[in-house]
Amino acid sequence: MPKKETLYAVIDIETTGGMPNRDRITEIAIVLFDGKGIIDTFETLINPERSIPPEITRITGITDHMVQDAPKFYEVAKQIVTMTENAIFVAHNVRFDYRFIREEFAALGYTYTRKQLCTVVLSRKSFPGLRSYSLGNLIRHFGISVENRHRAMDDALATVDILGRALALTEGTQRTKRLINAGIEASHLPKDISLERLHSLPETIGVYYMYNVYGQVIYVGKSINIRKRLMQHFGGIDAKTDKFISKVADITYTETGSELISLLLESKEIKLLQPEINKAQRTQQYPYFVYHYVNEDGYICFNFDKSSVKTRKGKSILNHYSSKQSARGHLHFASSACQLCQCLMGLHDHPESCFYRQTGQCEGAAIQLVDKDTYNENAEIAIEILNKAFKENFFIITEGRNLDETGLVLVENGHFQGFGYIPNENGTKDIEEWKEAIEYMPPNPELNQIILQWLEKHPNSKRIYF
Numbered sequence: 001m002p003k004k005e006t007l008y009a010v011i012d013i014e015t016t017g018g019m020p021n022r023d024r025i026t027e028i029a030i031v032l033f034d035g036k037g038i039i040d041t042f043e044t045l046i047n048p049e050r051s052i053p054p055e056i057t058r059i060t061g062i063t064d065h066m067v068q069d070a071p072k073f074y075e076v077a078k079q080i081v082t083m084t085e086n087a088i089f090v091a092h093n094v095r096f097d098y099r100f101i102r103e104e105f106a107a108l109g110y111t112y113t114r115k116q117l118c119t120v121v122l123s124r125k126s127f128p129g130l131r132s133y134s135l136g137n138l139i140r141h142f143g144i145s146v147e148n149r150h151r152a153m154d155d156a157l158a159t160v161d162i163l164g165r166a167l168a169l170t171e172g173t174q175r176t177k178r179l180i181n182a183g184i185e186a187s188h189l190p191k192d193i194s195l196e197r198l199h200s201l202p203e204t205i206g207v208y209y210m211y212n213v214y215g216q217v218i219y220v221g222k223s224i225n226i227r228k229r230l231m232q233h234f235g236g237i238d239a240k241t242d243k244f245i246s247k248v249a250d251i252t253y254t255e256t257g258s259e260l261i262s263l264l265l266e267s268k269e270i271k272l273l274q275p276e277i278n279k280a281q282r283t284q285q286y287p288y289f290v291y292h293y294v295n296e297d298g299y300i301c302f303n304f305d306k307s308s309v310k311t312r313k314g315k316s317i318l319n320h321y322s323s324k325q326s327a328r329g330h331l332h333f334a335s336s337a338c339q340l341c342q343c344l345m346g347l348h349d350h351p352e353s354c355f356y357r358q359t360g361q362c363e364g365a366a367i368q369l370v371d372k373d374t375y376n377e378n379a380e381i382a383i384e385i386l387n388k389a390f391k392e393n394f395f396i397i398t399e400g401r402n403l404d405e406t407g408l409v410l411v412e413n414g415h416f417q418g419f420g421y422i423p424n425e426n427g428t429k430d431i432e433e434w435k436e437a438i439e440y441m442p443p444n445p446e447l448n449q450i451i452l453q454w455l456e457k458h459p460n461s462k463r464i465y466f
Contacts, residue, residue, distance in 0.1 A: 008033045008117070009087035010163060012156035013097050014060045016048050020099040024048030025073060026062050028101075029152035030083055033090075033160050035167050042083055043153040045070035060150045073104045081112070088180055089114035092135045092159045102203070109403050113203050113227075117180050119162050125175055126166040138162055182231035189234055192249045198234070201227035205399075206255040207265045210277075213249040219277040222266040226253050243277055258398035258407040260461075261419050263450050268441055286320035286446050288327040290386055292379075295344070298372050299365060300379035302331060302386070303346030318386040320445040322453070334382040340375070341365035388414025389448035395434060396451070397462040400424070409451065410438050416447040431466045 010031040017023035029043040045062065047070045057063050080101070091097035094116045105112035123133045130141060135155060139146055144161050148154045166172050178185070186195050192213075201208075203225050210219040223229030230251065233244050256262045270278050290304045293316060304327040305311045307320070321327040328347065335345045342348040343366035363370045390411050398407035400421050410417040420437035441447070455461065 006035050007039075007087040008035070008090045008160075008163060009084040009114070010090045010156050010160045011084075011097050011101070012091060012152045012159060013100055014062055014150065014152050015100055016050060016052050016056055018096075020096075020103040023100075024050055025100055025104055026052060026056075026060070026067055027152040028076070028080070029156040030080070031153075031156045031160050032083065032087065033163065035164070035173070038160065040083070041153070042079065043156075044076055046076065047072045061148070062151075074108055077105065077108060077110070081110075084114055087114070088117050090117045090119060090159065090163060092119045092155070092162070094118035094120075106403070111202070111204070115180050115199055117163075117176060119159050119166070122166050122176060122179055123162060125179070126169055126172065135159065135162075181235075182228075183235040184231060188245060190245055190248045193234070193251065197251070198227065198231055201230055201251070201253065202255060203227050204255050204401075205257055205259055205262055206253050207262055207269065208251060208253040209269075210244065210248045210275075211250040211252070212247050215250075217269075217273045217275050218247055219244070219275050220266055220269045220273060222262040224259055224262075226255075240277070247277075255401050256407070257401035257405075257421075260396065260398055260409060260451070260454050261407055263454065264409070264416070264419060264447055267446050267450060268444065271444060271446070286322055286449050288321040288324050289315070289317050289445075290319050290321070290327050290331060291315040291317045292383055292386075297368055298376075299344055300376045300383070301344045301346070302334070302340075302379075302382070304328065304331065317445070318383065319389065320449055322449065330386060334385045337385060338378040338382040340378060340382055341370070344379075384414075389416075389445070389452060390414050392465055394463045394465045395431075396455075397464065408434055408437060410435065411451065415443060416451050417441070429464060431464075 010033055012029050013025050014027040015023050015025050025046050026048050027043070027045050029041070031041050032039040045067050047067045049072060052062060052064055052067070089098055095118070098114075098116055102112050120133050123130075123138060127133075127138075127141075131137065135158060136149065138144070139149075139158050142161065142165065144158050146154050146158050167176060169175075181195055181198075184195065184198070189195065189198075205224045206226050207220065207222050208226050208230060209217050210221075212218050221229060221233075233241065235241075254265065256265060287307050288304055289307050289312065290302060292300060292302050295301050302318075304321075304324070305315075306324075319327075319330065321330070331345050331347055334340065335342060335347065341362050341364070343350075365375045391414070393412045396409040396411070398409060400406045404425075405421045405423050407419065407421055409419045418438040418440040420434075420439050422434060422437045
């Protein structure tokens with residue numbers, strides 16, 4: 001029995017299209033290869049349970065009739081798991097084949113994960129100078145005999161040939177190992193973190209935590225692929241990587257199932273735990289803030305400033321912003337909505353020459369021409385406006401951590417309140433029941449900004465208003 005690190009499961013699939021979350025597999029071939037010879041093979045057509053587009057049939061030759069009586073994916077899933085166990089998942093453009101197979105397994109409620117090797121990347125490093133590294137061009141370049149291009153077994157066998165040629169080169173085995181391990185040398189990892197530990201991490205969305213030898217969290221991060229991101233951290237060549245290598249003694253993670261929930265959880269944890277290596281990013285995303293105060297004449301005033309420990313100290317902060325323009329824009333809106341003085345809003349510095357007062361748009365509160373109590377009543381409304389990031393109450397509906405649940409993000413009373421998960425079998429839109437599933441969090445203006453930016457980028461995200 002060859003050592004597991006030298007066993008390669010070379011895989012090729014044919015599909016109904018190019019979208020793993022929409023299209024389905026129509027054929028799969030697996031060739032087990034130990035670097036010297038073929039150990040075993042498996043191939044089958046697969047019934048995709050949907051029609052195959054004509055343009056795909058023209059490329060692959062696979063028709064609806066051919067797959068009509070073929071097994072469905074769930075009928076061959078166990079064999080795929082067993083055959084690829086303890087093997088490295090190899091494909092030409094591995095991201096395509098691996099994502100499709102992971103999606104098929106995810107639909108069955110199973111998390112499929114394997115070490116991966118891409119023969120496109122391997123070929124670029126092993127055979128420099130070629131015009132193209134497509135499978136077709138490599139087949140022509142090396143004179144590989146292939147009867148049926150774009151059929152799974154023929155393409156898989158061609159990929160085995162290319163892999164064998166790369167492994168046979170001087171440094172070929174070491175080059176391959178480096179690619180499998182994302183360029184990480186075991187000798188360059190922290191002494192308490194092994195390559196196997198990194199490979200055991202999930203390829204799912206979530207938040208991860210790095211600890212020092214004293215059990216203190218020194219870094220918090222998020223990723224749509226926890227394993228890949230952590231391997232990138234340890235495979236870099238910058239000062240940050242050096243910190244990870246010298247200080248990290250343990251890693252944990254929390255799967256969230258949702259990119260939005262990961263963003264929120266990461267921000268909350270960084271603010272709560274104050275990790276040493278995150279220091280630089282704690283005020284990076286929202287570097288400006290708006291605050292209010294009472295001046296010596298008793299009027300409620302507003303202003304904005306660039307965020308730092310010094311500037312935030314002692315301030316009654318209302319909100320955080322990604323830019324100076326955003327902060328000024330919110331102040332302008334509140335000023336217009338509540339008919340407040342531009343000078344007392346921090347938007348104009350010279351009350352005597354104020355354009356708004358000269359044109360009759362401001363009554364001159366900055367030079368005490370407006371009753372203080374009346375003005376402050378309006379300013380209190382402005383505080384509420386500036387402090388509220390949202391006008392309506394709603395839930396954002398997200399993916400859950402598995403197929404059996406749904407994620408919820410609650411916005412109520414103008415602010416993000418927390419997130420949670422409900423079982424899909426719940427089925428009802430019982431708002432009070434949903435609220436009971438929420439893990440509530442302390443107020444944090446940065447979390448409001450994360451949601452605002454998310455909704456701007458994802459305007460069609462599902463929301464339930466109440």
